[in-house]
Structures are given as C-alpha cells and as structure tokens.
Amino acid sequence: MDYKAPVEAYTGVVREVTIGKGNKSLKIGGENILPLHFFDQGSNPNPVKFALEVLDMKPEDWPEHAVEPFKDVISDPVAWAKKCQGFGVDAVSLFLMSTDPAVKNAPADKAAELARKVAEAINLPLIVYGSGDEKKDVEVLSKVAEVCDGMNLLIGPVLKENYEAVGKAILDHGHTAIAQSPLDINLLKELNVKLSKVFPPDRIVIDPLSSALGYGMEYSFSLIERVKQIGVITKDSMTMMPIIANLGGECWKTKQAKENKKQGLLWEGMTALSLLLAGANILVLRHPETLKLIKETIGAR
C-alpha cells in the first residue's frame, strides 16, 4: 500500500500587517500554516523579515566587536540607519534609549525629531522602540507618533499600563503598534483584547519578549510557538497577530556575547534561528554579520 503523508489544513490566518508607506513598506504575517510547515495546506506569503538596531545615543556597554561595523557612524543615528541599508535589511529599528529617565531623560520632542529624520533618510520602514519606561513612553511615543504623522511607523512598546494613551496616539497618527507583555500567554492575550477595544487588531504586532540563549530563550520559544498554534489551529482572534522578536539587545547583554566576536555572533545567531523556527515574523538583530549568517543558514537571498 502506498504511503500518503498526512496534510493538515487550518482555519486560522495570522493577520497580515503592513508597516511603512508606499515604496518604503513591507508586509509581515499572513500565514495560515505553522512555522515552516510548508508540507501542509496553506502558505506563508511573507517569509521572515529582518531589522537591525540603531541607538539614539552612542552605546556605552557594547563590546568593541559589536561597535566595529558601525564605528564611523556610532554617534550619528541618521548615518547609522543609512549604513544599515547596505547590509540587506528589511527595516531599521530605532531605540530611543536616551529618553529613559534612568539614562539621560532626553526630552520627547528631541527624540521625536530624530525619529522623523531617520525615517526620512532611509528607504525602508522604521520601527521605533521607546525606553520601556511606562510613564515616559506615553510622552515620548505619543510625540513620535505626532511628529511622524502618516508614516506608518511600527511603534512600541505598548504596555498594559499605558495602552490607552499610547494606543490612541499611534492610531490617530496612522501608525502600527507593538503590544508587549512579559513572557506570559495569558497576559499577552489580555493586552490584545484590551488594546483591540481602542485599536484595530490588524495593526497590532506582538512582542512577547525575546530572551537570549542561556537566559530563558526556551520560554520565548514556547510562548511564540503557542501563540502561533492557538492562532492558526484554534483560530483565536486575539493571538492571530504577527510576532516581532526583539532579541539583539538581549543577546549582546550576555557575558558570552561580549567575550569575543565569534561567540557573540553565534549567540545572537542561535537565538535568532530558534525564535524564527518558533514562528517569529520579524527579527531585530544587532550585528550585521549575524544577519548574514542567518540569511545563509535559511537560504534567503
């Protein structure tokens, strides 16, 4: 008797989310299969995308081998962002670290102005992350949304503590939101339910928090995997959003990545590859050589 491989067909479809505008836009999500299950019925119209980090201030704790690819532009975020384009990324992710009250407490309008300059200088969509300070981010991210009106940036983190105010600014000015929750699927769903009451769910991207290899990556892996299963298999509307894995910063914080370059690239690369296998739709990396390594590994052009 001939063997016939079983083929699954699921009813859930991850929402396809567009970030950026016009020829500076890209789509993520849209799949109705589990990650890499190309043998099942269905497809993933938008294979995984990659962004590189840009900081709004000269990084203080990066090892030399992480600074090296950008050492000529490390104090100039606009030039840094432009340089990222040469490494074959799909988007740039600007981190407004300096606005953190515990870092420089830089004012919101200055940060927003920088975001606008970076967005205008590049030919790619821009992701903007605030410092993660739930109070300051209300000010900073709202200002970014306003100053960059209509550019459809991907802005976050939108948290359970500030989703109403930040969500409103992101919506009013035509952007897309990153909903972030602390590594817990129940809290992740709760935030999506609440945010969706004031914000269109097809403009939400999930940031489940991405831990580095050796520092809890398994939790992120299981969570991303579960979000995909619940969305695609059981068709839970509130988990059917694409996922951003913001892992570069987490990986390069580790002792192992700081120790030497090869180890750092592998640390970031293994984390990225794992979360990609779990189902992340867009990955934020720090080192351009990691990006190259991952692209070679998965056979992407």
Add this chain to the structure above:
Amino acid sequence: MVIIGENIHVIAQAVSTAIRERNAKVIQDLTKAQTEAGADYIDLNVGPMKKDTEETMQWLVSTVQGVTDLPLSIDTMNPVAMEAGLKACRKRPLLNSASGKSGSKEQMLPLAKRYNCDVVISVMTDKGMPPDVDSKIESIMDTVTHANELGIPNEDIWVDPILLPVSTAGEGQRFAVANLDFIKILGDVLPGVKSTVGLSNTSNGVPDELRPLINRTYLVMLGRNGLYSAIADPLDKELMSLARGEMPEIVGLIYKAMDGEDMNLSALSQKQVEYVKTARVLKAETLYSNAWLES
C-alpha cells in the same frame, strides 16, 4: 452535590485571629451562616497548628458544634490535630485529608479506620503531584488499595484530584481539562469511591470579581462528569442554586458548551453568555486571559 463549607479557613485573617484569641462569636457566626446557606458539612481548616494543638482543636470543634448539627470536615496536615478533632466530633466526620505520601499513609489513613470516618484521599504521592490523568489514576489506585488493606472500604473514600489555578499561564487550562477527565473515569476504575475538590483553588489568580463565575461554572462541569462533593463557598447563593439544580437553563448552556455545540451568543442574555464563555475557557477551547469575558 454535597457542599463542604470552606469559610472557616486559617488563611482568612479574621478566622486565624479568632482561633488564636478564642473568639467563639466569629467562628459561630461563620458556622451559622454556612449552615443556613445549606452547606452539608463544615470544613475546619486549621493549617499546620504548631502549638496547643489538641486544646485548640477541641475548642474549635466544640465551638462549632455548639451552633450546628452538621457533620464536620477536619482539615489539617497535622496528625495530632486531626486525631483531636476526630475524637471531639459528635457526628461521623470527614478526615480531610490523606494522600499517597508515605507519612500520610502511616499516620492519617490509620486514623480514618480507628475513628470509622469518611476520608479524603488526594492523588499526591512522595513523587509529588502526578502531571496527567493516567498518572493520577495510577497514584490513586495505589493509595486506595493501601487504604482497602487497612480495612477502609471504597464507599468511605472521597478522592481529591487536586485542582490548580486555571489562570496559570500555559498549564492551568491543561490541568482543568485533566481534572474533568479524571472525575469522569474515576467511577469506572474505582467503583464505589466518592470524590471531592477544593473548588475555589481553580479561580486563584483570577480577578476577585470574576472568581465566583469560574467556581460556579467548573462545579457544574465537574458535576456533570460525576463529582460527588466540593469544598466551596456556600455563601455564594448562585453557586448553591446551581449545585441544587435550580438553574436548569444555565446548566443546559454549560453542557452545550462542554459538547462543543455551536451557539448563537447574540440570542442569549449577558449572564448566559458569560457562563458559556467561561465553560469554553475551562475546557480549554479558548485561551484564558483575565479579559476572557471581553473577547
């Protein structure tokens, strides 16, 4: 459904203070309220009881028995407190609880025989909490066999599968489903045994105002699968109505949700919709979040 009133519980600050200060009124008020609300047993959860164990237990049992004729459930892990409690009971009490742990097998189960009482036996063993239905069944069969050898018949045994909070990320809903399955097959593998659960534990971690909805819905679901009794809050009137079968419409809707029937939610009242959504969470059809009623 036999309801064991849970409200005399040392985790409640008022109760632990009342016991320490020998304040009979607080304890008797709680006893009367539960008795009037229709509880079948009064649970006395006294915790580990480190000092004045026997004297405290005697005081508590006689204080409670002063205002109720209901049988008592003596709820402690301390065998000395347990024996003092059982000794002081006028009616045939419930020993709550024994387990498959060796200490419990050696010290608690013989008490059930000696005082000829009913006994709650949990699925716990020296290896901890069995993680799935098969291992729960395996553990409880071992412990019940041991109890039978001591001369305790199945009819006197109330099996507790141990409920865990449904809100625990990733695991909670899996446990909720496993315990529904466990209760369903228990009667087949151990004919004659009864069952009980610590119902309110299911809703631990759920926002306070929503806890009763989880408890009530899960009680109906477990009841359908054959649950004999629950340690629960008899002061929750709606829970008691459901337990007595006074709300057939709601019960019917919960059954339909259990069976995965398609329902037109827009034709239902808000309260009915809430029960249906909650049943779907408890059977793990939809992912739990604190906002489960809102999506």
